[in-house]
Amino acid sequence: ETKKGFRTITHSPSDSPSILVAPSMSRSIFFSKIAKKPEDIGNPRPLEYDFYRKSCPQAEKIIRSKVRSLYEVRSDVAPALLRLVFHDCFIEGCDASVLLDAVDGIDSEKESPPNETLKGFDLIDMIKSQLEEACPGVVSCADILVLGARESVVLVNISLSLSLCGLLSYLGLNLEFQAGGPFYPLQTGRRDSTLSFSEVATYELPNPQNDLPQIVASFASRGFNERETVSLLGAHSIGTIHCRFILNRLYNFGGTDEPDPTLDPQFLDLLRSKCNDSHTSLSPSPLLSPSSDDGSASRSSSSQEPGVEMDYQGRGSGFGSLYYRGLLESKGILYVDQQLTAEEKTEAWVRAYASDDSLFGRDFARAMMKLSNLGLLTGPMGQVRISCSKVA
Numbered sequence: 450e451t452k453k454g455f456r457t458i459t460h461s462p463s464d465s466p467s468i469l470v471a472p473s474m475s476r477s478i479f480f481s482k483i484a485k486k487p488e489d490i491g492n493p494r495p496l497e498y499d500f501y502r503k504s505c506p507q508a509e510k511i512i513r514s515k516v517r518s519l520y521e522v523r524s525d526v527a528p529a530l531l532r533l534v535f536h537d538c539f540i541e542g543c544d545a546s547v548l549l550d551a552v553d554g555i556d557s558e559k560e561s562p563p564n565e566t567l568k569g570f571d572l573i574d575m576i577k578s579q580l581e582e583a584c585p586g587v588v589s590c591a592d593i594l595v596l597g598a599r600e601s602v603v604l605v606n607i608s609l610s611l612s613l614c615g616l617l618s619y620l621g622l623n624l625e626f627q628a629g630g631p632f633y634p635l636q637t638g639r640r641d642s643t644l645s646f647s648e649v650a651t652y653e654l655p656n657p658q659n660d661l662p663q664i665v666a667s668f669a670s671r672g673f674n675e676r677e678t679v680s681l682l683g684a685h686s687i688g689t690i691h692c693r694f695i696l697n698r699l700y701n702f703g704g705t706d707e708p709d710p711t712l713d714p715q716f717l718d719l720l721r722s723k724c725n726d727s728h729t730s731l732s733p734s735p736l737l738s739p740s741s742d743d744g745s746a747s748r749s750s751s752s753q754e755p756g757v758e759m760d761y762q763g764r765g766s767g768f769g770s771l772y773y774r775g776l777l778e779s780k781g782i783l784y785v786d787q788q789l790t791a792e793e794k795t796e797a798w799v800r801a802y803a804s805d806d807s808l809f810g811r812d813f814a815r816a817m818m819k820l821s822n823l824g825l826l827t828g829p830m831g832q833v834r835i836s837c838s839k840v841a
């Protein structure tokens with residue numbers, strides 16, 4: 450009873466000025482309707498390395514092997530889990546709030562417009578059910594999200610370096626390669642929220658049409674500097690962008706009836722060949738015009754929607770550096786991506802990462818650790834859900 454409504458906000462982004470928060474959406478008003486402050490909660494416990502060592506010693510191993518086995522059969526596993534952790538941690542911290550279904554007429558984050566094309570909920574459920582078999586009620590969905598994203602990053606890099614190794618040995622070059630990319634250590638012991646923050650997600654997740662000052666302000670409101678922001682966007686090395694997010698750049702940029710003039714002309718042709726004009730009327734950007742569509746319906750239909758692979762040249766190797774090299778050649782797919790080269794203060798980092806993979810790897814790993822530790826909700830706050838989409 451009193452458990453429901455527990456919420457700690459160690460990190461409260463709207464306390465700091467954020468141009469992305471609509472004035473009408475005052476957080477305190479929103480919370481006061483649904484959140485009760487617990488009377489006697491004790492001190493929150495810090496995270497620990499291998500938090501589950503006694504309660505569920507095989508937890509991290511189960512997550513790793515499940516992500517790996519899913520990755521072998523589904524190529525979208527890594528991008529789905531990586532994006533999911535960003536969308537969870539950015540909104541009220543890493544508390545699995547993004548996974549909750551709507552209940553009793555309260556909208557869920559999942560259904561908020563910026564989350565309409567999120568994927569990977571089914572993957573989290575599969576991992577969770579294996580953990581529930583091994584240790585019922587012990588491992589939080591929030592920890593599954595951060596650990597699952599970390600395993601995805603490692604896998605992407607392993608497979609990329611292996612394919613590079615394969616190519617080199619095919620060419621008769623026997624160079625030694627260290628497989629595996631930026632692995633980052635993560636502490637555990639996060640707990641799951643009992644609340645979903647639909648309005649916060651709607652107004653505070655960055656929009657693909659944001660310009661550089663908006664991107665910088667948005668990430669700064671979560672404690673990220675420009676260097677960290679540029680490195681995090683390197684996540685856009687993998688996955689798919691649906692056409693709806695870039696149609697305006699291709700056909701009618703800022704109402705001009707012309708494409709975005711900063712796009713490389715050949716690249717523009719390539720993107721147009723994947724996203725033709727007829728899609729314009731079919732799919733207005735949900736991020737520009739929030740719709741009342743059911744989130745799950747548009748999620749399943751978005752898998753059939755046309756899109757552009759982020760590694761569009763089949764570039765294979767190079768999580769990070771090839772994304773940044775693309776930006777230097779005016780071949781950013783999203784408007785936000787290309788905005789990273791709009792000013793010297795961020796372009797300098799784009800250049801640095803374009804030419805130095807290991808610098809990028811280190812910075813990305815550090816920024817992912819920081820992202821994974823936003824807004825901690827630890828015992829005795831929150832709860833451990835049994836099913837990740839429902840409050841326990």
Ligand code: HEM
Pocket residue numbers: 525527528529531532535566567568655656657658659664681682684685687688689690691692694751756783785
């Ligand atoms: C300014 C900040 C950002 C904006 C506006 C943004 C926006 C977007 C958009 C519009 C898509 C395409 C979604 C679709 O077509 O379904 C996307 C995909 C993706 N984003 Fe971001 N993003 C941002 C930052 C990040 C960060 C920080 C991460 C992770 C650390 C991330 C990870 C991903 C991944 C992995 C995908 C591919 C998803 C997939 O293929 O399923 N993004 N992003």
Ligand SMILES: [Ca+2]
Pocket residue numbers: 536537538539540541542543544545546547
């Ligand atoms: Ca969250």
